[in-house]
Amino acid sequence: MSLNLAGITVFVTAVDAGSFAQAATRLHLSRSAVGKTIARLEAQLKVTLFHRTTRSLNLTEAGSLYYEHCLRALAELNTAQALIEQEQAEVHGQLRVSMPVLFGRLCVAPLLLDLAQAHPKLTLTLSFNDRLVDLNEDGFDLVIRHRGLEHSRHLVARPIASYAMVLCAAPAYLAKHGHPADLAQLAQHEALMYRRGHQDSPWFNGLGPPLTPRFYFDDIQAIADAACAGLGIAYLPDWLVSQALNSGQLCRLTLPVPKARPDAFQVHALWQANPNLPLKIRVAVDHLVAQLPPRLQQT
Structure with missing residues (x-):
């Protein structure tokens, strides 16, 4: 038997409201829509949930038992949704970042450690390696790179700083x-x-x-x-x-040099394209965009 969550919501609202009419008002439905939803739920359960009269709406014994369990189930669902919403609003989880050895140690890692201090539920795994890593194969959420972007066509690349x-x-x-x-x-x-x-x-x-x-x-x-x-x-x-x-x-040393040389080298943050980008990645990249350029001026 499939779970009729819409029917359960209407059922609990009808019990709490005391009538189909009041339930319809609370749910922004017609009274007939509420009645039909309850009827479908009863047919699915093969029980009668309400004693219906023209003046009152009372639960049957089966209806009372079902109502108690539905209340607990809906409370659990509401708690689960609240937890998910809280997690989406709070930076948490493990962030795995790969970065060049010296640049990462001197410039990037201190900023990410500052970020972790501000977000106690964020854990970091920082890897220092000058080779071009593969996000999928090596299991990284984020890669900091200042070369090799030609190998990153399927990734999102955002400039976070530049240096000369x-x-x-x-x-x-x-x-x-x-x-x-x-x-x-x-x-x-x-x-x-x-x-x-x-x-x-x-x-x-x-x-x-x-x-x-x-x-x-x-x-x-x-x-x-x-x-x-x-x-x-x-x-x-x-x-x-x-x-x-x-x-x-x-x-x-200042010399006349080829004009075609780049005035600055771009540093990029790279991650897998994802329409629902995890908050930890978005916050980390925004933090680097804001803090890395001034740090490069101080080193």
């Missing part, structure tokens, strides 16, 4: 080797190159001169440390070297 790349070197290195005046001279200097696997990360979006680096790294913090130690010229994100530039450990 800085050409820089230590004063000691420049005192010994001189300042390059143009790209041709830059090619003669010691370049500190980022390499992952067998692939180098090109400077100036690949539009600069060919370089012959002496040192290769797969960690940009190590490149920054080598630059501060005077081992060569580095091409690094401004959020990583801003403090070293401000303190004088590094000097910014």
Whole structure:
């Protein structure tokens, strides 16, 4: 037997109202619609729920028993709905986020931890990895990425911040080797190159001169440390070297560079397309949009 929830609602309202007419008013139905709904419910249950007279509406023994159980069932349903509505209005659950190692540790993770402090029912799983992860296969709700968007056609990508790349070197290195005046001279200097696997990360979006680096790294913090130690010229994100530039450990080099290079690199948050986006993802992305740009200016 299928559950006749509409009939149960009309039945309970009729009992509470004391008449079909009053129940019809409360439910914005006609009196005949209420009567037909009760009749269908009785036919489905194969019992008579009411003793009907022209002046009164009284429950039968079966009707009283059914009414008591219906009240408890409707109370449970109302409680369940209230809980769901409360959860939808409150950030909760586990948020699984993947992010680049250094950028995530210095810039993104502190902001997400602040968010978790503000929402005690939110739990975080933060993964730091420079490879391009798959949201489905790796089980992430959100991915922070500043490259590889061409592999993300089936995802929603929202820009959350941007940063510039800085050409820089230590004063000691420049005192010994001189300042390059143009790209041709830059090619003669010691370049500190980022390499992952067998692939180098090109400077100036690949539009600069060919370089012959002496040192290769797969960690940009190590490149920054080598630059501060005077081992060569580095091409690094401004959020990583801003403090070293401000303190004088590094000097910014300004050269005429290809105009086609991007002025800034976009950082994106990516997630699976979902018409009913979970509140935890929406709140996390909004928080990063608001807080990440100023944090990049402070690092």
